[in-house]
């Protein structure tokens with residue numbers, strides 16, 4: 251039994267209005283623990299919509315979405331928020347750092363809505379900032395950082411609470427080549443540690459760092475031709491026991507936070 | 517970044533969470549709200565100003581009212597504990613109107629003389645002079661505009677002592693004037709002004725229905741019976757001669773501190789040993805009812821100003837919070853992505869405006885107290901400040917913030933996370 255960290259089944263997302271836009275027209279996708287997947291596609295193809303659905307930021311029109319084997323369609327706002335807080339990390343193209351707070355405070359925000367004990371928060375935030383190479387900038391204002399540094403602060407914020415799934419919507423979209431590379435290096439390292447990652451990008455080189463490449467076209471996913479040409483990492487079967495440990499720990503977390511009992515577990 | 521660092525990330529991911537995640541971070545949300553308020557100090561000043569003004573106006577009005585009231589009360593207490601007034605009891609007559617049941621005896625002053633606790637006594641009564649004019653010149657000029665004649669009061673005894681009066685000029689009439697039936701007069705300050713009498717050294721005359729009365733003094737101030745200041749005061753004996761109906765209607769008494777109950781018991785017996793119930797002794801009527809009525813009107817205006825300012829302050833908080841909600845959509849989206857529920861978003865914005873309101877309330881209440889104390893200091897009053905009222909003022913600021921923040925907070929909570937994130941760039 252292999253529990254996918256995230257699994258979409260026949261997911262449809264339509265936007266109402268004068269004319270209905272069908273952004274996702276039956277998407278099937280399963281992300282196994284440790285997957286590193288790049289999603290590409292033309293502008294307006296529905297990439298952001300797909301990622302928002304996977305992040306529980308948006309709702310489905312039809313289909314079902316499972317996080318760690320738990321069906322999400324029956325969850326209320328509080329439960330969805332708890333899953334976001336405990337299981338999913340987000341990295342945005344525009345960083346979303348608060349300009350009025352220090353680098354460290356921005357990362358500490360990740361703990362505001364979670365159950366991490368107060369005494370653990372600061373050490374873990376500092377640890378995460380060390381991890382992204384910004385351990386010396388704790389008291390800096392984000393305004394004084396370069397774009398690449400800002401994005402690394404945002405990544406520290408996304409991973410410091412220990413998510414199971416990292417979703418990144420064009421994380422290198424505002425960065426130059428060398429900053430992009432350092433950010434992608436960071437993603438690759440996080441993935442090598444077992445973190446499941448889905449990343450949207452327009453950049454072939456960025457997509458090349460992933461070991462799965464999917465193209466969104468006409469609202470459905472297709473394996474991209476370039477997938478074979480991206481042998482960045484070992485196949486998932488060779489990646490050690492850490493991910494499955496994570497599966498159990500994290501599923502328990504979801505249940506505790508959301509109060510779900512006996513949810514569909516796959 | 518070296519490969520060695522990876523262990524750090526791994527250990528990060530495997531921290532266990534406490535079993536109970538609910539009630540998540542009430543403390544965190546409060547901290548976030550405080551940070552949110554402190555993040556824009558310039559805007560904060562503007563936002564707080566309306567609440568500060570409104571609360572200050574309310575605290576000032578109420579505090580000043582209480583202080584002035586306390587002042588009045590203590591002043592009045594001092595007067596009423598040293599003055600008393602004896603009048604004939606009234607009973608309903610055959611015509612249904614109320615009539616005095618007895619007259620003040622002619623020898624009233626002699627009867628009261630030496631009574632324990634009585635320091636000064638005078639009998640007095642208003643004199644009905646009909647349509648007689650009162651003028652400062654001997655010949656009545658019919659072409660002169662008719663002016664309302666000041667009331668005439670006939671008195672005997674130590675009136676100056678009984679009402680704790682002070683003379684601006686001259687002297688008061690005494691027992692000798694009364695015994696001789698001299699036509700002399702003491703003018704109240706206001707009556708002197710209206711009659712055009714300024715000096716008494718030359719013994720100017722005023723003419724009361726054709727009789728010349730020599731003005732021997734001008735009364736400047738009294739502790740009780742302020743209407744004396746507008747009156748012409750003449751000896752009772754002279755008044756009886758010119759107006760046979762003139763009679764004493766009451767006895768004014770200056771009494772020793774603490775003797776009020778003794779006096780109240782003894783004076784009726786002294787005046788009418790056989791029927792002491794015919795006389796009532798009471799503290800003088802409160803002289804400030806009219807002033808009080810004016811004050812409460814002024815209070816009403818101030819309270820209205822305070823409430824209107826407070827409303828404006830609340831609207832200010834509401835609109836600034838609303839502005840904050842639309843400017844901080846990105847932050848809202850981010851917080852939602854980090855796991856904030858709608859309720860926590862709403863709580864944050866409500867708390868922020870409550871903090872702003874409370875801040876305004878505290879500053880406003882302090883300002884109000886400061887002004888009350890300053891005014892009291894200048895006036896030589898004892899400031900009377902109800903602690904509950906002051907704290908209530910500060911709390912009212914918080915309530916204003918709560919009401920003002922409610923709607924923007926709901927709007928913030930209803931924003932879909934996707935919308936919030938799409939709208940803003942960080």
Ligand SMILES: Nc1ncnc2c1ncn2[C@@H]1O[C@H](COP(=O)(O)OP(=O)(O)OP(=O)(O)O)[C@@H](O)[C@H]1O
Pocket residue numbers: 265266267271273291292293294295296297298299300
């Ligand atoms: N809230 C919405 N209301 C209506 N239509 C929407 C909404 N959100 C997205 N769409 C539509 O859904 C389609 C997919 O949008 P989406 O943002 O997912 O594209 P994308 O692949 O991320 O594009 P890009 O590469 O430009 O970011 C687009 O046609 C868009 O106009």
Ligand SMILES: [Mg+2]
Pocket residue numbers: 297298299419
């Ligand atoms: Mg997009």
